[in-house]
Every structure is written in structure tokens, then in C-alpha cells.
Amino acid sequence: MKYVNAPVRKKDAMALVTGQPVYTDDLAPADCLIVKVLRSPHAHALIREIRTDAAQKVPGVACIFTWQDVPNKRFTYAGQTYPEPSPYDRLILDRRVRYVGDPVAIVAGEDEVCVDRALKLIKVTYDVLEPVLDFRKAKDNPILVHPEDDWKTLCQVGADNRRNLCASGKDAKGDVDAVLAECPYVVEETYHTKANQQAMMETFRAFSYKDVYGRLNVVASTQITFHVRRILSHALDIPKSKIRVVKPRIGGGFGAKQTSVAEVFPAFVTWKTGKPAKMVFTREESQIASSPRHEMEITVRLGADQGGRIRAIDVHTLSNTGAYGEHGPTTVGLSGHKSIPLYSRADAFRFTYDVVYTNVMSAGAYRGYGATQGIFAVESAVNELAARMHMDPAHLRQINMTREGDVMPAYYGETANSCHLEGCLTKAKEMFGWEEKFPSKDMGNGKVRGVGMALAMQGSSISNVDTASVSIKVNDDGFYSLMIGASDMGTGCDTILAQMVADCMDCDMENIAVYGVDTDTSPYDSGSYASSTTYLTGMAVVKTCETLRTRIVKEGAKILKCAPEEAEFDGKGVHCLADPSRFVTLKDLANEAMCANDNALFATESHYSPVSPPPFMVGMAEVEVDLETGKTELLDYVAVVDCGTVVNPNLARVQTEGGLVQGIGMALYEDVVYSSQGKDYSNSFMQYKLPTRLDIGTIRVAFDSSYEPTGPFGAKSIGEIVINTPSPAIADAIYHATGKRFRSLPITPERIVMEEGR
Amino acid sequence: MTIKFWLNGKLTEDTIAADTLLLDYLRTKRCYSVKRGCETANCGLCTVLLEEKPVLSCSTLAARVNGKHVTTLEGLQAEAEEFGAFLADQGAEQCGFCNPGFIMNVLAMMRERKDPTEEEIREYLAGNLCRCSGFVGQERAIQAYLTWKREGESV
Numbered sequence: 001m002k003y004v005n006a007p008v009r010k011k012d013a014m015a016l017v018t019g020q021p022v023y024t025d026d027l028a029p030a031d032c033l034i035v036k037v038l039r040s041p042h043a044h045a046l047i048r049e050i051r052t053d054a055a056q057k058v059p060g061v062a063c064i065f066t067w068q069d070v071p072n073k074r075f076t077y078a079g080q081t082y083p084e085p086s087p088y089d090r091l092i093l094d095r096r097v098r099y100v101g102d103p104v105a106i107v108a109g110e111d112e113v114c115v116d117r118a119l120k121l122i123k124v125t126y127d128v129l130e131p132v133l134d135f136r137k138a139k140d141n142p143i144l145v146h147p148e149d150d151w152k153t154l155c156q157v158g159a160d161n162r163r164n165l166c167a168s169g170k171d172a173k174g175d176v177d178a179v180l181a182e183c184p185y186v187v188e189e190t191y192h193t194k195a196n197q198q199a200m201m202e203t204f205r206a207f208s209y210k211d212v213y214g215r216l217n218v219v220a221s222t223q224i225t226f227h228v229r230r231i232l233s234h235a236l237d238i239p240k241s242k243i244r245v246v247k248p249r250i251g252g253g254f255g256a257k258q259t260s261v262a263e264v265f266p267a268f269v270t271w272k273t274g275k276p277a278k279m280v281f282t283r284e285e286s287q288i289a290s291s292p293r294h295e296m297e298i299t300v301r302l303g304a305d306q307g308g309r310i311r312a313i314d315v316h317t318l319s320n321t322g323a324y325g326e327h328g329p330t331t332v333g334l335s336g337h338k339s340i341p342l343y344s345r346a347d348a349f350r351f352t353y354d355v356v357y358t359n360v361m362s363a364g365a366y367r368g369y370g371a372t373q374g375i376f377a378v379e380s381a382v383n384e385l386a387a388r389m390h391m392d393p394a395h396l397r398q399i400n401m402t403r404e405g406d407v408m409p410a411y412y413g414e415t416a417n418s419c420h421l422e423g424c425l426t427k428a429k430e431m432f433g434w435e436e437k438f439p440s441k442d443m444g445n446g447k448v449r450g451v452g453m454a455l456a457m458q459g460s461s462i463s464n465v466d467t468a469s470v471s472i473k474v475n476d477d478g479f480y481s482l483m484i485g486a487s488d489m490g491t492g493c494d495t496i497l498a499q500m501v502a503d504c505m506d507c508d509m510e511n512i513a514v515y516g517v518d519t520d521t522s523p524y525d526s527g528s529y530a531s532s533t534t535y536l537t538g539m540a541v542v543k544t545c546e547t548l549r550t551r552i553v554k555e556g557a558k559i560l561k562c563a564p565e566e567a568e569f570d571g572k573g574v575h576c577l578a579d580p581s582r583f584v585t586l587k588d589l590a591n592e593a594m595c596a597n598d599n600a601l602f603a604t605e606s607h608y609s610p611v612s613p614p615p616f617m618v619g620m621a622e623v624e625v626d627l628e629t630g631k632t633e634l635l636d637y638v639a640v641v642d643c644g645t646v647v648n649p650n651l652a653r654v655q656t657e658g659g660l661v662q663g664i665g666m667a668l669y670e671d672v673v674y675s676s677q678g679k680d681y682s683n684s685f686m687q688y689k690l691p692t693r694l695d696i697g698t699i700r701v702a703f704d705s706s707y708e709p710t711g712p713f714g715a716k717s718i719g720e721i722v723i724n725t726p727s728p729a730i731a732d733a734i735y736h737a738t739g740k741r742f743r744s745l746p747i748t749p750e751r752i753v754m755e756e757g758r
Numbered sequence: 759m760t761i762k763f764w765l766n767g768k769l770t771e772d773t774i775a776a777d778t779l780l781l782d783y784l785r786t787k788r789c790y791s792v793k794r795g796c797e798t799a800n801c802g803l804c805t806v807l808l809e810e811k812p813v814l815s816c817s818t819l820a821a822r823v824n825g826k827h828v829t830t831l832e833g834l835q836a837e838a839e840e841f842g843a844f845l846a847d848q849g850a851e852q853c854g855f856c857n858p859g860f861i862m863n864v865l866a867m868m869r870e871r872k873d874p875t876e877e878e879i880r881e882y883l884a885g886n887l888c889r890c891s892g893f894v895g896q897e898r899a900i901q902a903y904l905t906w907k908r909e910g911e912s913v
Contacts (some may be wrong), residue, residue, distance in 0.1 A: 201801065
């Protein structure tokens with residue numbers, strides 16, 4: 001049986017559906033200290049005095065730490081390959097607090113009750129400072145978010161803390177201004193996307209303890225197990241050799257857990273006290289002090305000739321990284337580099353950007369990672385161009401979109417070696433009934449239906465940076481252990497990687513035990529982010545299996561007394577090519593290898609890629625708007641995805657559906673709203689509305705697969721791209737229903753009724 | 759204060775603080791399937807059965823279960839496996855964190871309605887959030903489960 005492209009059940013599925021205790025908080029020692037932090041009520045302030053004497057006296061309190069107790073070495077929470085592009089702008093606790101919710105003190109105690117009491121008894125006197133809350137006014141503002149001298153960047157990202165700049169940069173090809181001047185049609189508009197919360201069901205959490213060797217062990221709900229080890233070493237200023245990080249089952253991540261939001265607090269408590277400690281973020285903390293999507297304002301200038309050929313694309317992005325720079329310099333890049341290349345046949349492009357510090361919670365990584373914001377802007381502009389030219393937006397795409405073999409200048413000059421965008425569009429139109437439904441239909445009852453569409457792309461891993469490895473060993477009776485360094489956060493990577501092993505080793509899935517992730521035993525993997533696991537770790541699987549097969553053949557040949565070149569492994573055993581009756585089973589071979597053997601039946605290979613092949617997709621939305629109330633119902637959403645070979649059709653489909661619904665939330669409901677003083681009002685699921693199953697209408701997903709030559713079995717990525725089409729497609733559908741153009745999100749009923757939407 | 763109740767069929771007696779939430783209490787009794795996803799009764803992750811009816815254990819005082827029957831997924835393992843297999847066959851369990859509360863509510867729904875319509879299903883389960891699956895795969899699983907039930911649980 002072949003497993004790749006089969007709808008295999010996830011290996012951990014039955015444990016999950018029966019509610020087994022497999023998540024971080026289920027595994028924490030019962031007697032561990034409860035860790036909480038006191039958070040700043042001010043968006044910007046200096047701590048003049050902090051008194052903890054009364055709090056220390058609360059029975060059960062084990063320790064209280066303030067800025068005076070933590071290492072004075074700046075680091076970043078961002079889970080990125082070292083040296084991180086994100087600036088080193090954090091301390092565990094800082095004297096300057098930079099957003100409402102910034103940690104001021106750490107309290108650990110025997111139970112929640114005593115910790116909560118102690119938190120209330122800490123007396124802090126603040127020198128309250130004026131905050132920078134408008135990200136449009138942050139650059140070169142006299143108020144600095146990071147005036148400190150020890151702020152630093154490890155990479156050249158165009159940052160300058162004296163200008164509130166976390167990053168800035170430019171990329172271009174051709175003379176955009178000259179080409180735009182020649183274009184009879186030019187769309188120039190500014191689009192605004194807000195911060196969005198990943199809102200994974202399991203909030204941030206970690207627990208820690210010291211092991212028998214005195215090493216700090218941290219069990220964390222994280223996507224970046226290895227990066228957490230380095231981040232903790234920097235934060236606590238202790239050697240990496242003293243730290244072990246383990247990832248159990250994760251209750252969702254979506255990028256949120258690509259930032260080590262919770263880990264440093266319990267780790268610091270354990271390191272200082274020697275006692276086990278845990279920190280579980282409340283939902284409120286997960287809403288107000290976490291790592292949401294970067295708010296961006298994106299100005300697009302798009303020029304086309306008389307026939308609708310897009311000739312120039314000019315994108316300028318202003319990104320709001322908030323109080324700290326996690327993922328600030330990198331997310332912004334995708335807003336241009338993963339939107340402009342959808343139309344790589346244009347004569348010229350320019351992409352410029354600024355990323356600014358402000359006094360709101362730090363942004364981070366959220367599925368799509370800047371591409372989502374950029375695609376909302378560019379795809380909305382393309383939809384506006386279509387309207388301006390009285391052209392079907394699907395037809396406009398047909399004229400302009402990137403096709404297989406095209407060089408994509410705005411995508412680092414990479415060639416689209418696998419691209420079925422055209423097939424995706426054809427299939428989506430057919431499934432959706434685009435020709436019949438476009439552009440709108442008055443239902444005669446005050447309601448109007450409208451349709452809209454968008455293209456999307458993403459990448460597959462960070463080229464020349466991300467590193468993936470797996471190890472496979474042969475055990476007694478010939479079963480395999482697959483050791484993974486990438487974090488399965490529920491998406492099923494443990495399973496799809498095992499599927500690949502099964503096909504590479506010609507064995508049953510049952511014959512493969514999967515284990516991950518433990519920094520002491522797993523091979524190094526940069527982690528599960530940047531749409532890298534299927535593509536990159538998958539390729540590490542392919543390479544590792546090749547090496548292991550060679551070792552198995554060598555062992556078999558030794559037993560069969562023939563040369564390795566004269567022997568072959570077929571999954572069941574090794575036989576001599578010349579005489580297949582001379583055969584040793586894998587079972588016998590594996591057992592014999594445990595007696596007087598010097599050929600380790602074990603292999604580890606690493607993989608990186610010089611390219612990051614984009615998956616592509618098309619999304620189409622049909623909405624019904626009540627013109628009187630603005631109530632917008634999403635009736636139908638069709639998505640056709642080219643993620644290369646689909647490794648597991650079930651998991652890829654569910655990834656797509658889940659990503660679409662998050663995208664629908666971004667388009668219609670989800671909003672992080674601040675008060676004029678910088679307090680986050682969206683601090684619970686009452687205020688921050690996630691789509692429920694009543695909000696989504698029909699969702700239909702199909703695949704049109706190209707074959708990516710550099711991917712395992714022809715696969716690319718699926719995890720992130722799927723969130724990118726809903727916002728622009730739904731915004732255009734609402735335009736077709738109402739005649740109102742919305743260039744900021746979310747598009748709520750109030751806005752539909754009350755705003756002009758020019 | 760003292761409470762005496764049936765936890766998954768077993769008579770249990772305990773001394774608790776009066777303000778203990780059922781969710782927190784159940785986790786101390788090693789019922790780790792009961793999860794907290796919010797503090798505002800929005801997510802449905804902590805759903806358990808109280809006298810056979812689904813309740814949110816985050817909004818129920820442990821004191822309220824005195825003299826009553828509480829059922830968590832730990833007490834419904836056979837049913838969880840039976841329905842869960844359909845969820846697993848869609849890949850819709852995903853991260854799994856919302857699964858126990860969701861499955862508790864599906865099982866509660868099945869006790870109330872033998873053959874719910876699509877609309878009834880969506881309404882009954884509207885309070886069970888899931889951030890991974892987009893709900894669609896969950897509903898495919900329910901439909902496949904209902905079909906299997908209708909066909910006399912063959913195969």
C-alpha cells in the first residue's frame with residue numbers, strides 16, 4: 001500500500017478524541033508553583049518604585065521578582081533562526097513598561113489564591129509617560145518606545161530605535177513611476193488590516209522543573225522547541241547546555257506559539273528556586289499580552305494598459321510591530337514579496353516598507369505572516385482595477401496571473417516551477433458557478449447577493465535559512481523509530497512525515513513509531529512555521545530514508561555474504577540481486593544487528609532549500625447583504641488549492657477549511673480594538689468574536705495539484721496560504737452587493753450601513 | 759464544605775472550598791479531558807454532563823453537583839471512541855484541544871435527538887468553538903456517524 005496521497009488517520013487521533021491527558025497542563029507536576037505576572041495598567045511608563053514586602057508575606061508565596069532581579073541582557077521572544085532578524089529589545093522584566101499588559105513583576109506561589117492575593121499587594125509607583133498609539137505617527141516621533149542604549153539588532157534590517165523604526169527596506173525592478181505614467185488605468189488606494197488574534201483553543205503555557213542533573217527542563221506548548229532553548233538561554237543568561245525543552249501535544253498555534261510568550265516566566269522561577277513551576281495564560285492574557293498579527297496599512301498603485309495587462313505594481317507597507325519587534329522585520333517582507341509575484345509578468349514593481357514601534361502589545365507571527373495583509377491590499381486593488389475597467393475580475397486574472405515557468409522578480413527572482421493557478425481558477429469558476437453569479441443578484445426582499453474572488457500564494461519554508469532534520473532507527477524485529485524536530489501542533493505533521501517514511505521504506509504505517517520533540521534527543525529542526533514542515537522536513541525524511549536503506553542493505557549483504565552493490569532492500573528484507581532466494585528478512589536482520597554489530601542501523605539527514613516554492617490558490621465568495629441592517633451572510637465559499645502533491649487529502653482539506661474560516665473571521669468579525677489610552681478592549685471571546693459554525697455558510701474545497709520538483713513526492717506547503725483569500729474576496733463580494741468599497745477590516749454590518757465606502 | 763456526588767458513576771465524597779468551579783475541581787480528580795478555553799463561557803471546551811444534560815463546568819460551582827451525577831469524557835470512553843473514530847476519519851480532530859467538550863455535546867445531542875437535521879446540529883453545537891477545523895470536517899464526521907447509526911451500525 002502507498003500512503004502518500006492517502007487519507008490516513010492521524011497517529012494521535014484516538015488519544016485526542018478520547019480526551020487523554022497529553023497537553024502541557026495535563027502533564028505538569030501537581031505540586032508545582034503557580035506563576036503569574038503583574039501587568040502594567042499604563043501604555044508607557046517608568047517604574048519609579050516597586051514594593052513587594054506586603055506581598056511577600058502572603059502565606060504560600062514562594063518568590064516575587066521585579067526588574068531589579070532579572071538579567072540585564074536584551075533578547076527577543078521571536079522564534080527564528082539565529083541570528084534573529086527581530087531586534088533584541090526585551091528584558092524578562094523592564095523598568096520601562098511599553099504597553100498595557102507589559103509584565104511588571106513575577107509572582108510564584110503554592111496556589112492561585114495566594115498568588116492572586118500577592119499580586120494585589122504589590123505597590124508600584126509609575127512615572128506615567130505619553131504613549132505612541134497611532135502607528136501612522138510613530139516614525140520619527142519625539143516619544144521613543146525604545147530609547148535605551150542596549151537595544152540592538154543582529155541583522156541589517158533597516159532598524160533605528162532612535163526613530164521608532166523596527167525595520168525598513170526596499171526592493172524594486174524597473175522604473176515603476178515611468179511605467180505607471182504610461183498606464184491609462186491606475187488604481188491607487190490604501191488598505192488597512194488590523195491586528196488579529198490566533199485564538200488557538202489552548203492558551204500560552206509552559207511548566208518547568210530541574211532534573212536529576214540539575215538541568216532546567218521546560219515542557220512548553222510551542223511551535224519552536226529548539227528556538228525556545230536558545231531564547232531561554234539568552235533570557236536567563238545561562239548556558240544552553242543547561243536547558244532541555246520538550247513539546248507535548250499542542251492545542252493549536254497558528255503562529256502564536258512561534259513566539260515564546262509564556263516560557264521565560266516559569267523557567268526563571270524554577271532556575272531561581274529550584275522548584276517546579278507552571279504558567280498558564282488566561283484567555284484574557286492571551287488576548288492582551290500575546291503575539292497577534294501585525295496591523296498594516298498598505299498603499300498600492302497598480303497600472304494597466306487598455307487591454308487590462310497589469311504593467312506596474314507599487315506597494316508601500318507601514319507595519320505596526322507594537323511594543324517589541326518580534327517578527328516585525330520579516331512579516332512585512334511578505335506583504336510585498338508574496339503578493340506582487342501573483343502578477344509576475346508586470347514590467348516593473350517596487351516594494352517599500354517601514355515597521356514601527358508603538359505602545360500596544362507586540363505583534364508576532366500569525367498564519368500568512370504578512371502575506372495575508374499584502375494579498376488583501378493587492379488583490380483588492382486588482383478587483384478595483386477590474387471594476388474600473390468594467391471587466392470580470394476572473395478574466396483580469398486570466399490575463400495577468402503567474403503561470404508555470406514564469407520568473408517572479410518580486411519573489412527573489414525565483415521561477416514558478418510548479419504552478420496550477422490557471423487550473424485552480426478554471427476549477428473554482430466551475431464549482432462556484434462564477435459566470436452565472438457574477439457580479440450580483442437582487443433578491444427582491446431588501447437583500448442583495450454579491451460575489452468576489454482573490455488569488456493567493458505563500459512560500460514553502462524560508463529559503464536558505466530553515467533547516468529540517470529527522471532521525472530514523474531500526475529497532476528489534478525491524479520496526480522504525482522516527483524522531484522529529486518539527487512541532488506537530490495539531491496539523492498532523494507527525495503523521496504525514498510517517499506516511500512519507502512508510503512509502504520510502506516500503507512498510508506499513510504501523511511499523512513506524514513517531515517521537516517529537518525533545519531538544520535532548522530530536523535532531524535539530526528550526527520548527528513548525530513558515531509553511532516549512534511538509535516541504536522541508538518531508539525532504540529530510542526522503543534523504544534520511546535513502547541513507548537508512550543503504551545501511552540496511554549493507555547489513556543484509558553482510559549476513560548474505562554478498563557485496564552491498566549486489567543486494568537490494570524491498571521493505572521486507574534484503575536479497576541478493578543474482579539469487580533472490582538468498583534472502584534475509586528485516587526482522588531477522590534487525591535482531592541480528594543487536595549482536596556483535598558495528599553498523600548502526602540509524603540515519604539522520606538535514607535539509608534546507610535554496611528556493612521556497614509557492615503554493616497557489618483561488619478563493620471565491622458569495623455573500624448576501626441585508627441593505628437595511630448591513631447584516632452579511634456568507635453563503636458559499638469555494639477554494640481550489642495547488643499545494644503540489646497532496647500528502648494527506650483529509651488533513652490538507654481540513655487545513656484549508658480551518659484557514660478559510662480564520663480568514664472569514666478576519667474579513668467580517670475579528671478586531672483588536674484599543675481605547676484612546678492604549679487599553680485592549682478585545683480581551684475576551686465576548687469582545688473578540690470568532691466565527692462559529694453558524695457564521696460560515698457552505699465551504700467547498702478542491703485541489704488542483706502541480707508537481708514541485710524540489711519537494712518530497714512533489715509536495716509544497718498548505719498551512720498558511722489558506723487564510724489569504726477570504727478578506728479580498730469577501731470585500732469584493734460586498735462591493736458587488738452594495739456598491740460600497742471597504743478598504744479596511746473587519747467589514748461589519750454597522751460599517752456597511754453607516755459608512756460611505758467610496 | 760462537603761460534597762457527595764457520582765463522578766462517572768462512582769460515588770465520590772470531598773471537602774472543597776465553596777467557590778471551587780466544577781472545571782477546576784474535576785481536573786483535580788484527574789478528569790483531564792475537561793479543558794478551559796476561555797473565562798467567559800464562550801468556547802464550550804469544558805462541557806460535561808450534569809444529570810445527563812450538558813453544562814459548562816467553568817460556570818458551574820462544584821457545590822452544585824452535590825447529590826447529582828456528573829459525567830466527563832473519562833466516563834464515556836466507549837462512546838468517545840465510537841464517535842471519535844468518525845472525527846479521526848475526517849482528520850477533523852486536529853489539535854484535539856476542543857474535542858472533549860465538543861464530543862460531550864455531540865453525545866448529549868444524540869441522546870436528545872436521534873436524527874437531527876443539519877440546522878439543528880449547527881444550532882446545538884454553536885457554542886463549541888474550534889479554531890483548527892473550520893467546523894466543516896466536524897460536521898462531515900457527524901453526518902457520517904448519523905448515516906452509520908441509521909444503517910444499523912454496520913461496518
